[in-house]
Amino acid sequence: MAKTYRATGINLKGMPLGEKDKLLTVLTKEYGLVRVVAPGARKYGSQLGGRSELFVVNDLLLTRGRTLDRIVQAEMQESFLRLGQNLGKLTCAQYLAEIVLKQALANQPQVELFCVFTDLLQQLQKQERLTAILPVFVQGIYRLLALAGFAPQLYRCAISQEVVVPAAAPGRNVPFSVVAGGVVKPGVSAPISHYLTAQELGALQALAAKELPPEVLLLSRDAWLVLERVLRAYTQYHLEMHLQSAALIERCFHL
Amino acid sequence: MYTPPLARLIEQLQRLPGIGPKSAQRLALYLLSRPREEVTALAHAILDCKEQVGHCQVCGYLSVDPICEICRNPDRDDSTICVVCDSRDVIALEKTREYWGKYHVLGGVISPMQGIGPDQLNIPTLVQRVVKGGVKEVILAINPTVEGETTTFYVGKLLKEFTKVTRIAFGIPIGGDLEYADEMTLIKAIEGRQELQ
């Protein structure tokens, strides 16, 4: 195996290491999730300083070490500094990053995950209005779940596999079971975690589309927050994780 | 390999930032070789520090008294507050001997994925200080990272309606060479450009 190798990656996490270094967790296209040392990154004036910041995409030249690989050279391709101009955007971006950190594999290419995640950050960054962030964000959670092979079942009952047709009457009458893996028919024996309206179910189903239909984009902020809570519970259960960033979601969007 | 008390000391030293197993062993063996009085003095210094040093009730900077020396100093300008993340930043700015205002230490930056939101930081006390009046300018001196930006914008938005809010400039270090600056620094340097007087 060559002593040095190249990779393109986005920094998802960083922590101080020793006096002057930084330990980075980077999602690379070529090798998936890697933990690398950015030598001297915390030294004043270090070239790796800015390049080892959160959500910076770099072309990296790395050298293999006995325990941890080290960055020899980094050239910045993209940064998402403007995500920081709004607490809502940062919270959504870090929420998605937490999911990526959990689902990304090591030692194998993760091109699709890399592209989906950076695309999500670009979209989050360019939204001007707070209400426009939510659809991008909630669809982002869904896209990551789908990529991991964990998308919830939304058309057929997760237990009986029968087609679920929401009742014509308004109200929360579509049972959803996190544990069972999606919507379930009323009366089926499964622990129900949420009851959805037909409109909310429709919106969840629409998340699989590349572009959200206009009627879904017009959903109220409260409806998007309901969808976020459903997907949050689902993600935390199926990816066996606790989403730290979720604690700030209500605060960011319930102003 | 080590006799139990020595193993415990090495283990404790290893928890310190920047200390690996080798350095921990070297420090432990060095301490063991020193006279008893010297080691006792070190142990007392650590304990005294932990027991006596707290945070200033006004600005959050490290202090033995409820209100720190900087906040008590009548010669310092009450109408300017410099907001920093960490007490270490106060020490760095004090070394310049150029700043004569007061400080406010937030205790970190907003980082949702680490469970740090505005409520976990020393932000409400800052707002109280400014709302009380008499503050002509708040200087935000927070690192220009993504999380630092969020903290800067969040705090700035809260305070803007009460006083003038500025942020420190970021860019090329004195003696630095443009050619060797990283892209993030260059972006910030261009953003913070000034009209030639």
Ligand SMILES: [Zn+2]
């Ligand atoms: Zn003080």
